[in-house]
Amino acid sequence: MKKTIITVVGKDTVGIIAKVCTYLANNRVNILDISQTIVQEYFNMMMIADLSAAEKPFDTIADELAQIGEEIGVIVKCQREEIFDSMHRI
Numbered sequence: 001m002k003k004t005i006i007t008v009v010g011k012d013t014v015g016i017i018a019k020v021c022t023y024l025a026n027n028r029v030n031i032l033d034i035s036q037t038i039v040q041e042y043f044n045m046m047m048i049a050d051l052s053a054a055e056k057p058f059d060t061i062a063d064e065l066a067q068i069g070e071e072i073g074v075i076v077k078c079q080r081e082e083i084f085d086s087m088h089r090i
Contacts, residue, residue, distance in 0.1 A: 002051040003032070003081035004058065006065065010074030012043040019072055020045075020065065027061060028053040043074065048081075 008020055017036065024031060029049050036045035051058060062078035069076030 002054075002058070004049050004051055004061075005079045005081060006045075006047040006049055007077045008036075008043065008045040008047075008069065008074050010043055010069070010072075012038050012041050013073060016043055016072060016074060017045065019068055020076065023065060023068055024049060027056055029061065 006020070008016060010016075021031065029051055030053065031047055031049050033048040034045065035047075036043070038044075051061065054061060056064075058078070058080065065076045065078055
């Protein structure tokens with residue numbers, strides 16, 4: 001399994017979850033776990049996703065998700081699970 005951590009942060013607007021999840025579904029990325037909160041008017045979502053079935057490489061998916069984030073006014077970041085774990089172990 002090729003897990004990645006996807007975070008989405010920004011001002012809350014209609015359609016954030018729909019845009020991100022539609023992109024993932026269209027690219028055969030399986031969402032394993034998802035958590036989202038809204039604090040006042042700020043949206044925060046974290047997902048653990050499996051890229052094993054994706055036809056595009058990780059870097060392309062990360063870049064395209066970042067572009068979608070720019071289009072809808074949020075920041076979307078993707079990190080490979082092993083890098084995420086290493087960064088948070090320190």
